[in-house]
Amino acid sequence: MKIERSKELFAKARKCIPGGVNSPVRACKSVGCDPLFVARANGARIYDVDGNEFIDFVCSWGPMILGHNHPAVVAAITETLADGTSFGAPTPKEIELAELVIAALPSVEKVRFVSSGTEATMSAIRLARGYTGRTKVVKFDGCYHGHADSFLVKAGSGVITLGIPGSPGVPEDIVKNTLSIPYNDVATLEKTLRDESLDIACVIVEPVAGNMGVVAPHPEFLRAMRAITTERGILLIFDEVITGFRLALGGAQQYYDIRPDLTCLGKIIGGGLPVGAYGGKKEIMDHISPVGPVYQAGTLSGNPLAMAAGVATLQELARPGFYAALERKAAGFAAGLQAIAERYLPGQTTLNRVGSMMTTFFTPGPVTDFATAMGADTGRYGAHFRNMLAQGVWLAPSQFEAAFISAAQSEADLAAALDKTEWSFKKLV
Numbered sequence: 042m043k044i045e046r047s048k049e050l051f052a053k054a055r056k057c058i059p060g061g062v063n064s065p066v067r068a069c070k071s072v073g074c075d076p077l078f079v080a081r082a083n084g085a086r087i088y089d090v091d092g093n094e095f096i097d098f099v100c101s102w103g104p105m106i107l108g109h110n111h112p113a114v115v116a117a118i119t120e121t122l123a124d125g126t127s128f129g130a131p132t133p134k135e136i137e138l139a140e141l142v143i144a145a146l147p148s149v150e151k152v153r154f155v156s157s158g159t160e161a162t163m164s165a166i167r168l169a170r171g172y173t174g175r176t177k178v179v180k181f182d183g184c185y186h187g188h189a190d191s192f193l194v195k196a197g198s199g200v201i202t203l204g205i206p207g208s209p210g211v212p213e214d215i216v217k218n219t220l221s222i223p224y225n226d227v228a229t230l231e232k233t234l235r236d237e238s239l240d241i242a243c244v245i246v247e248p249v250a251g252n253m254g255v256v257a258p259h260p261e262f263l264r265a266m267r268a269i270t271t272e273r274g275i276l277l278i279f280d281e282v283i284t285g286f287r288l289a290l291g292g293a294q295q296y297y298d299i300r301p302d303l304t305c306l307g308k309i310i311g312g313g314l315p316v317g318a319y320g321g322k323k324e325i326m327d328h329i330s331p332v333g334p335v336y337q338a339g340t341l342s343g344n345p346l347a348m349a350a351g352v353a354t355l356q357e358l359a360r361p362g363f364y365a366a367l368e369r370k371a372a373g374f375a376a377g378l379q380a381i382a383e384r385y386l387p388g389q390t391t392l393n394r395v396g397s398m399m400t401t402f403f404t405p406g407p408v409t410d411f412a413t414a415m416g417a418d419t420g421r422y423g424a425h426f427r428n429m430l431a432q433g434v435w436l437a438p439s440q441f442e443a444a445f446i447s448a449a450q451s452e453a454d455l456a457a458a459l460d461k462t463e464w465s466f467k468k469l470v
């Protein structure tokens with residue numbers, strides 16, 4: 042594969058951007074190669090600056106559930122663009138997107154738009170603290186809620202990928218208020234939440250973990266979390282930045298039939314433009330400024346282009362049968378992956394899938410939490426990643442991320458990706 046232009050650009054980028062990238066995982070360090078620079082993408086395909094073509098399973102880390110350049114999304118952005126790009130004042134599209142989010146998520150009565158998932162989670166815990174008058178935040182090992190100080194404790198995504206235990210620059214005084222406990226461990230959850238000395242404001246969770254690779258919640262885990270938080274007056278925050286509008290129109294909360302107090306969104310609701318949101322019960326949301334005293338603001342919040350792309354995307358997702366079709370494709374693809382793994386690496390991999398998000402872990406498994414995810418052979422994943430890239434398949438450059446199925450991937454694309462997986466696994470044996 043020709044990669045000269047990407048190589049030149051990476052050398053140039055490293056001189057002016059730390060590590061040559063604007064988000065660490067995409068530097069591809071953990072998979073043993075340099076990043077390819079992207080020229081464009083369309084439908085299920087992404088093209089690099091050297092003209093190589095790939096079937097895209099990263100989908101911009103989740104947002105591109107409709108595929109790239111979906112005509113309805115492009116039309117909405119183009120139409121909005123003609124009227125200007127940012128006003129720092131309310132626009133009608135914000136109401137439209139808010140109404141679509143509220144209609145889809147029964148736990149959300151009011152929603153505030155921000156510019157990224159990190160802003161959404163950071164603001165949601167501030168609100169939870171302001172509302173409850175308590176201090177501590179409980180999270181789960183391997184869950185990633187963006188890069189705000191409070192969350193960089195046993196976090197997933199790039200933090201595990203790069204093997205960083207925490208981050209310099211995050212004061213001890215802040216992280217002492219974050220308690221990170223094992224995912225899927227109901228006993229530790231109960232013990233922690235029932236400890237009255239802990240002054241817990243909220244529990245924040247990825248209802249399906251997507252940032253230590255995909256890890257599904259045990260059914261009892263989310264149910265117990267909802268029950269004890271209610272009993273103790275602790276707010277339950279679902280970080281649905283990945284799962285929102287991915288697992289179902291109503292996200293993981295619909296999929297598992299659990300209503301959190303607050304929900305964080307991002308990725309899909311911006312249709313590929315930078316956006317985040319947090320929402321929940323009116324009574325809680327009205328503690329935010331300017332109604333209440335909890336402050337949060339943003340010049341680009343509710344940006345018209347992002348709102349337009351989000352509205353167009355959610356309208357497409359609301360079409361009857363959308364999620365059933367996506368599930369069929371994802372299930373078929375996962376069955377194919379499973380069969381290949383059993384043929385070439387029997388008992389050596391674990392496929393975790395929930396809806397259209399999945400991870401093949403290079404470990405016998407089961408993978409149910411951070412500790413078991415960490416048992417994966419990252420060297421083998423790296424070799425698989427490089428094999429797939431050379432064959433024209435674009436996977437996440439980390440063992441600890443999800444592969445996403447999009448509506449743009451045809452059965453033929455998925456069959457081609459399975460053929461290439463088989464080729465890769467043969468080489469791995």
Ligand code: HOZ
Nearest residue numbers: 064065066067102198252
């Ligand atoms: N933290 C993101 C994945 N969970 C990576 C974002 C990026 O590198 O673009």
